[in-house]
Amino acid sequence: MNAKFARKSPRRILLVLGSVAAMTVPAATAGAAAGKAPHVAGHASPRGGCVVAYFDLGETLVHTAEDNSVRYMPQAAAHLRALRARHIPVGLITNVPSSWGATDAERAAKLKEAVDQDWKDATPFAWADFGDRIFTPRTEAERKPAPALWERAKKAAGGCQVVYEAETAEEVTAGGSLGYVAYRTGREGWPAYLPAPFIAALAQLPGTTAPARPSEPQRR
Template sequence: MKRSASRAPVRMGLALGAALASTVLCGTAPAAAAAPVHGDTARGCPVVYFDLGETLVHTADDGSTGYRPGAASYLRALRSHHIRIGLITNVPSAWGKTDAERAARLRHEVDATWQGSAPFAWEDFGDRIRTPRTEAERKPAPVLWQRAKADAGRCRVVYQAETAEEVEVAASLGYVPYQVARPHRPAYLPVGLIELLGRSSR
C-alpha cells in the first residue's frame, strides 16, 4: 500500500505529460508557436534533455550508428525555435575527469561509427552533456538528473528517453517526462508543447 502511494506522483507526472501532449495535438500548438523563446533567462525556458542511445541515436547490428527516425528533423525544429537541449547519458566514468572530457570521448566514439549524410548535431548541446563521474552515478541513479536540473536554474526541465524506468525517475525529480517512440503517439514531445512550457516558466 505504501509503495503504491509513493509511486502516485510518478504516475501523475507521466499522465500529465501525455495529457499535455494531447492538448497540443488537439489544437493549441499554433498558439504556442506564435513567439519563439530566446536566451538563458527564465523566459528562455525550458531545457530539453535526452537520453542518447535508442532515443536520438540507433546502433545497428553491424555496430554502425545513425539518427533514429525523425530525430534529426526534431533537433532542427528545436534549434529553429531557440530551445536549448542537453544529454543525460551513461558512459564509462573512466572516459574522463570532467563532463567535458567524457563528452569529448563520447563524441569520438559515436562519430567513429556514424553512418548517414548529416553528422550528429553535437554543437546544439553546448556544455549541457551530463555523464557519470563515478560508476555509482550511472542511471537510473538520480544524480545526473539532479545535476542537470540544478544547472537549469529556474527553467522547466524536460526529459525524453525510450525506457519507462528512466522516464519515471525523471518524473519523480520534477521533470516533464516523455517516453519516445510509443505507438499512437508522436515520436517526440511536440515542439509546440515545449514552447508552452517555456511561456509558463516563472
C-alpha cells in the same frame, strides 16, 4: 512559437497543455534554483519563463545497428531542428563509463569520438546544439537510474522548466519523479518525440526564471 500562441493567457496555455498531458509524466513546476550555471540559458518566453530540453542518447536520438553503425533514430534530426528553430537549448543526460574522463567535458569528448567513428547517417550528429550541456556519470554510482545526473542537469538549468525524453519507462519515471516533464519516445501510435510547440509553451508556465541573456543553439 508563433505570435498568436504567445499572446494566449496562462490559463489558456494550461488548457492547451492539459489536452496532451497524457503523453507525459507530470513534473513539479521548477522553482528558481540556487547556483545557476552560466553555460545554460533556456528558451525564454515573452512572459519571462524558460525551458531546457534534455535527452537520453542511445535508442532515443541515435540507433546502433547490428553492424555497429550509428545513425539518427527516425525523426530525431527533424525534432532537433524544430527545437533549434525555436531557440530551445538541448542537452544530454546519458550513461557512459566514468573512466572516460575526470570531467563532463572529458567524458563528452570521448562520447563524441565513439559516436562519430561509427556514424553512417548522411546528416552529421548535431553536437554543436548540445554545447557543454552533456551530463555523464562521474562515478559508476551516478549511472542512471540513480538520480545524480538528472539533479545536476536540473540545477544547471537555473530555474527553467526541464524536459526529459528517453525510450525506457524506467528513465521516464525517474525523470518525472525529479521534476522533469518526461516523455517516453518511440511508442507506437504516439508522436516520436514531445512536440516542439508543447516544449516551447512550457516556458510560459508560472514558476520559471528566465535567464538574463538567452543563448541560441548554433544553426546548421
